[in-house]
Amino acid sequence: MPAVTVENPLTLPRVATPDPTTNVSRPVLTVVTAPEGFEGEGFPVRRAFAKINTKYLDPFIMMDQMGEVDYAAGEPKGTPWHPHRGFETVTYIIDGTFIHQDSHGGGGVITDGDTQWMTAGSGLLHIETPPESLVMSGGLFHGLQLWVNLPAADKMIAPKYQDIRGTSVKLLASEDGGALVRLIAGDIAGHKGPGATHTPITMIHMSVNPGAQVTLPWRSDFNALAYGLAGTGSAGAERRPFHMGQSVVFGEGDSLTIRADAAQDSRSANFEVVLLGGLPIREPVAHYGPFVMNSHRELQQAMEDFQAGRLGTIPAGAI
DSSP, X not given: OOXXXXXOGGGSOEEOOOOTTTSOBOOEEEEEEOOXXXXXXXXXXXXXXXXXXXXXXXXXXXXXXXXEEEEOTTOOOOXXXXXXXXXXXXXXXXXXXXXXXXTTSOEEEEOTTXXXXXXXXXOEEEEEEOOXXXXXXXXXXXXXXXXXXOOGGGTTSOOEEXXXXXXXXXXXXXXXXXXXXXXXXXXXXXXXXXXXOSSOEEEEEEEEOTTOEEEEEOOTTSOOEEEEEESEEEETTTTEEEETTEEXXXXXXXXXXXEEOSSOOTTOSSEEEEEEEEOOOOSOOEEETTEEESSHHHHXXXXXXXXXXXXXXXXXXXX
């Protein structure tokens, strides 16, 4: 898992463990296992939030774990051209390489540890595909795609991109150095990640050493979710077990705790966890396929605009 890392986390700024006498530890409400399926041209995904009540997800819509899969030559797959409107897509590549391009002139290459933050806003056409070299050679591919809702006031803003290089992610360590904290967006204990968000959120990829425990401060007005990318461990002060492919929903409080089991499986040296939190938008959500709006009439308008070519056209010479 070559997402950006350091040899010695003890050289990094530390996140102090919150004082348990003044902070409320968030309890675990539920642990769910993500169903598996296929997306785009056939790459395997786990639907991380598919079994979670939507009242616990706001402002998040969905998250897919893409892979982990070790492709043979000729097997790597992507997505065909498709539309988006009304939300943001956050694509985080842990292993492998993806090329992205859109009908508004945006695009680029993201690879190990990079994040592509696309604000679809008023709408665009978009494609994601592995480079020809990866298709020819095969290789490991692993990543996440998160959908973040936009409030009604921002749903029709102009589309834009943020290409967040892995080297720009804020690297932190837990208080005892037992966990590496990659802060992609939001802030933790005064440290800020590079991702700029319309909806206030926090997004972290954390690697927890075997047997280590980390407790992070967490905004009390945010929700809190954890997802196991690799390995095994537990969540909350009550040590509720969870593992790769499972999501944790936390209740209310000021901090959250993740612990790695002392023995990890041979595929992962550490317990790899994604932590997400956001300020709920608390607006009606109308979601159909690649459109996330506030009403069914707005969904219908999005489809009509797409069919009429008003979300853009595939550029000449496109991938």
